[in-house]
Amino acid sequence: MKIAVIGHVRFPIARPFMGGMEAHCWHLCRGLRARGHDVTLFAAGDSDWGGKVEPVVDVHYDQEFPWHKWHGTPELTGHLDTAFERILPRLTEGGFDVVHNNSLHRFPPRFAARHRIPMVTSLHVPPFDVLKRAVADGGAPWSLFTTCSQRQLGAWFDDGDAPFARVVPNGIDLADWPFRPKGDGSAVWMGRITPTKGTHLAAQAAKIAGVPLRIYGTTEDQGYFDTEIVPLLGEGVQYGGHLQGADLTDAIARASVLLFTPLWDEPFGLAAIEAMACGLPIAAVENGAIREVAGDVARYAGADAGELGEALREAIGIPRRAARERVEGLFTLELMLEExxxxxxxxxERVGHGFELPSFEAYELPPTEYAWSQGL
Structure with missing residues (x-):
């Protein structure tokens, strides 16, 4: 098949990954190509997955419009609306058999529904108003949706009626995360260092439990890092930087347990299955879908450092082989791609079937100003 993949454009789809969405999209493109498909990625122009890239924006938008300062503003919305208006005709003119939309922008689902473009839109985040309206408008037999967990399916389709949606869990390439039968007794944390990821809570819990901790990831919020993380470094807590590839895998696999500390409704938790593949059990703050993901190879706590410290001490005793086997059975790249x-x-198959779309104002390609004023 000739497949267009639309990436989220806040960060480049390139290593080192800024987060799970970028890793998912990168592996999706490469995995589809390995299965014989002709793949074009529509993403930020500084993306690099080893194949064709069609720029949606010249550079990822967080470089020009940092999300923490610009999200929800007319300036950022207008920047993105202009970019997505420009690419939609290219999707119809490019001869693609199907589009896989990972963009989180509200235009593609409505465009697919109205213009009968075969599309699968993956919803990687909890619902927010403008995109939830577009999802409600954009479902059709040829315009389908996925969420990465049952919890997120219920959040996006809160009346339980989701005829055009299903759960497709995230998957990883097991070759990138080889099993290691024994850890060194330490804990590890990885991800974007930002308040919603709870890095500070991991450090506090490790200190309480008396377990050495290494932190890996990109500093998304420098103020948070300086005020909440730096004072906790030392005395068994170290920051190891933003590693990638084999260096990150080795750093994770050496540890005995992963601290997973979402302070928001985490839709899945890619870091959890990456660590589990190496054999690490999990000590988790139970927010979002982590219990769906980790099951009985984790111990759970509330957002309290003392509770999490106790969960950390208990989780170290979970057999490493059980963590690996859970990933092998549920969360491989091959299983995800097959779905x-x-x-x-x-x-x-269903793009030619008769189907009456929900009643809403016909969606064309509105000027940016109109799109903003109408909340499209």
Missing amino acids: YEALYGRAV
């Missing part, structure tokens, strides 16, 4: 391919086929 997506089945949905691509379904969308393509």
